[in-house]
Amino acid sequence: MHRWPQVIDVFLRKQMLCVGCQIRPFHTLDDACKEYQLEPKAFRAELAEAVKRREGLGPALPVDVADAP
Template identity: 45%
Template sequence: MSIDRTLVVEDVMSRWPATIRVFLDFKLACVGCPIATFHTIEDSCHEHGIAEAPFLAALRKAVAKSQEVLSSGA
């Protein structure tokens, strides 16, 4: 499964914990927010005025990097 704009924020952070840093880096206080349980990535970007494409790219990069670390055994 890949991260896309229709996924719920809380689901993304739960499934891929490495993405939490991306939310924080983009100044999104989604961690622990009750709205994160039903807001999608698209909703969050729209609400916070963040360009969706670079945010999704950063989320995907964080996931890929964490998977590399896991597969290398580090």
């Protein structure tokens, strides 16, 4: 979230409490997906899209889904 703040919107849209959570540094994306019953691959893809869509830049940033935040 620090590196790609645009992903915060994805967490908020999913009504995830990860933004501002005190234990967030100790959880992985897979942990969060399990907690919120989300499919990890699809969630990572959504995060990758958010990174690519940086305001006004369009899909200019190449982000591999496996490397998504």
